[in-house]
Amino acid sequence: xxxxxxxxxxxxxxxxxxxxxxxxxxxxxxxxxxxxxxxxxxxxxxxxxxxxxxxxxxxxxxxxxxxxxxxxxxxxxxxxxxxxxxxxxxxxxxxxxxxxxxxxxxxxxxxxxxxxxxxxxxxxxxxxxxxxxxxxxxxxxxxxxxxxxxxxxxxxxxxxxxxxxxxxxxxxxxxxxxxxxxxxxxxxxxxxxxxxxxxxxxxxxxxxxxxxxxxxxxxxxxxxxxxxxxxxxxxxxxxxxxx
Amino acid sequence: xxxxxxxxxxxxxxxxxxxxxxxxxxxxxxxxxxxxxxxxxxxxxxxxxxxxxxxxxxxxxxxxxxxxxxxxxxxxxxxxxxxxxxxxxxxxxxxxxxxxxxxxxxxxxxxxxxxxxxxxxxxxxxxxxxxxxxxxxxxxxxxxxxxxxxxxxxxxxxxxxxxxxxxxxxxxxxxxxxxxxxxxxxxxxxxxxxxxxxxxxxxxxxxxxxxxxxxxxxxxxxxxxxxxxxxxxxxxxxxxxxx
Numbered sequence: 209x210x211x212x213x214x215x216x217x218x219x220x221x222x223x224x225x226x227x228x229x230x231x232x233x234x235x236x237x238x239x240x241x242x243x244x245x246x247x248x249x250x251x252x253x254x255x256x257x258x259x260x261x262x263x264x265x266x267x268x269x270x271x272x273x274x275x276x277x278x279x280x281x282x283x284x285x286x287x288x289x290x291x292x293x294x295x296x297x298x299x300x301x302x303x304x305x306x307x308x309x310x311x312x313x314x315x316x317x318x319x320x321x322x323x324x325x326x327x328x329x330x331x332x333x334x335x336x337x338x339x340x341x342x343x344x345x346x347x348x349x350x351x352x353x354x355x356x357x358x359x360x361x362x363x364x365x366x367x368x369x370x371x372x373x374x375x376x377x378x379x380x381x382x383x384x385x386x387x388x389x390x391x392x393x394x395x396x397x398x399x400x401x402x403x404x405x406x407x408x409x410x411x412x413x414x415x416x417x418x419x420x421x422x423x424x425x426x427x428x429x430x431x432x433x434x435x436x437x438x439x440x441x442x443x444x445x446x447x448x449x450x451x
Numbered sequence: 452x453x454x455x456x457x458x459x460x461x462x463x464x465x466x467x468x469x470x471x472x473x474x475x476x477x478x479x480x481x482x483x484x485x486x487x488x489x490x491x492x493x494x495x496x497x498x499x500x501x502x503x504x505x506x507x508x509x510x511x512x513x514x515x516x517x518x519x520x521x522x523x524x525x526x527x528x529x530x531x532x533x534x535x536x537x538x539x540x541x542x543x544x545x546x547x548x549x550x551x552x553x554x555x556x557x558x559x560x561x562x563x564x565x566x567x568x569x570x571x572x573x574x575x576x577x578x579x580x581x582x583x584x585x586x587x588x589x590x591x592x593x594x595x596x597x598x599x600x601x602x603x604x605x606x607x608x609x610x611x612x613x614x615x616x617x618x619x620x621x622x623x624x625x626x627x628x629x630x631x632x633x634x635x636x637x638x639x640x641x642x643x644x645x646x647x648x649x650x651x652x653x654x655x656x657x658x659x660x661x662x663x664x665x666x667x668x669x670x671x672x673x674x675x676x677x678x679x680x681x682x683x684x685x686x687x688x689x690x691x692x693x694x
Contacts, residue, residue: 216570216571217571260593263572287569292575296570297568326535327459328538329459331536332535
């Protein structure tokens, strides 16, 4: 039986989602519990392998089990054993040909930054920018990402995927109390793509560089944007499988 | 020259304010920097020694220095070297007979709890209560703390102070988004007093015990309230020296 889990986690104290020997990871915490319950190593598969320090408000994972446990009860069982920085929102049975990673979806990421004085309570949860940011300029530059583009300029050189064309449905910069937030929805994202887009938008907003979104997309040249914004501001906000 | 520092800190990853060998403490972080700068051990004095896990939005400390540094510059110097979970809001010179702890003040504490589903992003910053709470009942019980009372029933047995009479100016339970917050202002607080009051108010709000604030104050008997609410919800919100 394949179990689908919907969950959130605060990435601050994790070394990312993916298992790494000797490090505290989201995958490691969950697989340890499942493997003990199944008395054999039990692998989980995530919709998105978030990096070290990145948060998730709406992550999906699946795993296969032969244990005779009511599918909706897995949420309760896991929550009773997981640390407080992971929360399982729900669990359900899915078809054995469903795969959280390969099923078609729209993903939404949110990136939180702020320019007021440094706030110890935002530490690890939003990124402090020590410059004034012009939100209109950022928004004008952001909106031009909407549509279908080759995102080579805005992806890590480490991305090994050949096809770097992605479709962006939404790309807005909005304010929320004292945070400035980029919200971006796409058919998929390349490695570090959101954080590189944010690094570019911060430069546009602070006046360090002009709005050249179109030209940069056409250039398909990663060296044009050498920076990557810190992980702490990034949230996997929603995965929409179209259900 | 005596320097007064106004600061905030996120207590989540500290073993409390007070220096403890081998533990990460607020005092330890600051004294390490000051002692290195002064080339001799330099002690700081806090207005309140917050416990492990307790937060401060408005803590004061003072220290004495013979370094020829403009008093307002200490905030900048310390922020440039302190970790991100401590923030120095300002620094100024004060008279050498001013002592942050013994100067008369009103202190305000806030305690944050919530009853919605567990939220990994509130972990360490607000306390999840797994019961429904009747805020009106809590408020009625809370308001009776206002005035001058002997708080023996509501203080830790570890409190060695003889005089347990304190004056409470304000004691309200209010809601703020999805948190329920106790705000209490007093002439001073005994050890664990706010957390014991909160433990009692949670029992009143959940229906586990009736409102008996007056009777409990008169009883001057700590055994009547065996619980202490967790540290993570507690914030030192304001210290008012009457300036």
